[in-house]
Amino acid sequence: MQLTGSQILVECLKEQGVDTIFGYPGGAVLNIYDELYRHQDEIRHILTSHEQGASHAADGYARSTGKVGVCLATSGPGATNLVTGIATAYMDSVPMVAITGNVAVNLLGKDSFQEVDIAGITMPVTKHNYIVKDVTQLADTIRKAFLIAQTGRPGPVLIDIAKDVTANKTEYQRVTPPIINRITDTFTAEDISTAISMIVESKKPVIFVGGGAVISDAWIELREFVKRTDAPVTDTLMGKGAFSGEDTYYTGMLGMHGTKTANYSVTECDLLITVGSRFSDRVTGNTARFARNAKILQIDVDPAEINKNVLVDHAVIGDIKEVLKAINNRLPEQKHKDWLDHVMDMKKKYPLKYHERGLTGPFILNKLYELTNGEAIITTEVGQHQMWSAQYFNYKYPRTFITSGGLGTMGYGLGACIGAKVGNTDKTVINIAGDGCFRMNMNEIATATRYNIPIIQVIFNNHVLGMVRQWQSLFYGERYSYTTLNDSVDFVKLAEAMGAKAYRITKREEAETVLKEAISLNIPVVIDCQLESDDKVWPMVAPGAAIEEVFTEEDLEAGNK
Incomplete structure (x- = not known):
């Protein structure tokens, strides 16, 4: 049957079993969005607050489910806003298909409005990428992209589609995706x-x-x-x-x-x-x-x-x-x-230890582990809170710790949390963030409230860029160059303004009640936890040292380091 490129794209997504797309519309993808409107009962589209949030959500969906995550953006700045998320997925071997629109074929290479060579930009951070200029090539390209994203070592694949391709027609015939066999012919x-x-x-x-x-x-x-x-x-x-x-x-x-x-x-x-x-x-x-x-x-x-x-x-x-x-x-x-x-x-x-006084990140993580019986999916941003999340929450099952490892992307966790929750509606999904990371993509709280995606956002608010400050403290003579966040931002008010339920925890005694209530509510919740600025992640190995030179706070105080 004769279908437009947009119709072919949607039909191919359905072939691949795609049930969710994270994206943001624009001129170059209007035909695609018009078709998604017609199929909204088959493919759910989550409108994020920013394209980077869409790419991170697709990533979190993929990591937590094992399926291919899909994100969609328009040409130019829409496409470039996906790049950090694509690179994050590439570094951590996450199966993702990123779909971008581009200007019409006759406008390519002419510095047209919102034109960018997104295939060239993403070449180093994708397993493969495609520019589709001919509608007859579209279906096969989409199928190849999904196959490549999942085969062997997974990774992101980009499909850039010229706008006129989404309107042109060609013959379409449904194809059942091949079974992806595990690689066994490489060892004897x-x-x-x-x-x-x-x-x-x-x-x-x-x-x-x-x-x-x-x-x-x-x-x-x-x-x-x-x-x-x-x-x-x-x-x-x-x-x-x-x-x-x-x-x-x-x-x-x-x-x-x-x-x-x-x-x-x-x-x-x-x-x-x-x-x-x-x-x-x-x-x-x-x-x-x-x-x-x-x-x-x-x-x-x-x-x-x-x-x-x-x-x-x-x-x-x-x-x-x-x-x-x-x-x-x-x-x-x-x-x-x-x-x-x-x-x-x-x-x-040599057990892991943390201060038994005041409100600390490890204490909150231990409490979350206790209250969820270790059954939650934890996503994180990048920094001290990420390391504490790795140390103090004992992950019993795979795909329950979702974090940016290779690229170390601040601003990753909240989008990933939304994606993980969309893919795992029966699980408690919690994002652990530092205040510095939360600022980067906190607008995605509006995405969670728009769709009533019941995530829990926990902010370890120590009013500094904690991990960088830790290095400045230990290796840079306590010269805290631009790592102090001593402003008047109120995360509780911000969260409430975006439609979320919000709490502030200032002392240990408040933690259990607030966390327990947040878990029970089944709505988007933001919890601002006020922590000390100089708490550090221990143990630590200095950069360039051997791993057996690991030291703790006690070692430092005793002069053993």
Whole structure:
């Protein structure tokens, strides 16, 4: 049948099972929006307050559901406002399709009104991107984009569509999307045998879990692998929840703000089994001294990550779920009692600690964990609150900690929270933000209230840019250059003005009542928590230091650092 480009786009989205789009209209996408109006009972469109909010919402939807997130924007500034969100998704391997309109084909390249080369701009931060100038190519392009976004290591794909393409007609025939098979042809039985030999020969193994284990939905296989290997487990920000934070084998996060137990264990181990991690600099510290006593076995779907940041002794390249299945089928149960006893002794000796006075971020997170029984989805912005959220909320399941790891995007969390809640209506979804981050995209509270999306926005309001201030305090002689937010902004009034229920917590005794009520209301809620300006994230590894040089506040005060 003959359909317009806009009709073809909507039909292709329906082919792909898309139920939600986050976007913002404009001239170049008017035909698309007219068609979405006709299909609003099949595809829900969430009008965000800003295009960046749309891209982050699509990202949060994707991370929390495992489906492809979709965002839509007009040409020029609408398209460029998506770029930060696209880059965020790219760095953390999030399946997203970003659709942008552009000027008509005969106006391309002429500096036309609201024209920009968005494909050129996004080329470094997409898995692939397309410019569609011919309506006959549109359907196949959309199908390819969704396939690429989900295949292998996921990531964002951009489709830029000229406006006249959305109006022109061509023949359309529905196509059922292909089943996406997991990648298994990249590893051999010999690869698995070598990995098993390394595990069997090891006396002090550590399992290091990254975001790849979450992306591949390998959490059941991972937990079986841990039992078979009888090894302690550490993780990255992206890997949280793939292995339960409540499990006795769990030692905490690794790296700059990792636990002493995790950092010391990796330094002392004789085999580091890395499952879906790319060895980020925030994890490894000084790479020359990282896990220097260990052989390293890396399991990853992306061959580009092998030997990129850290040289490894053996790699198994393939879908993590399938690799772990293959290993579990052949790995005899191991026992490492002496090693585990040593690691568990470190856990007792070096617990995470925070001040038992006043209102603090860790206290609020512990209270949230208690009140939700650890069943909530937590999204975050970037900074101290993000690290506390990683440390003090024990994630039991994958896709429950949604945060910007690779790009470190301030302003990410609120949009992501909205997307996660839209994709998980049965879950409590809470965004943890610092006051500096909240300012960046706080207008998305209006999105939550417009659609009555019942998110809970918790602001750790310490009136400073906390993480930058922490570095200025420790490494820049307490020269607090432009990190103090000593103005008169009232987040409670702002939230109320945007239609949300708002609270302010100033002391510990108020926290439980307010948090409990916020969880029960099932409406958009903003909670302004007044914290001390100089609370810090501990432990910490100084930039350029080895991870075993991790230190705490007590170490600093005792002159041990």
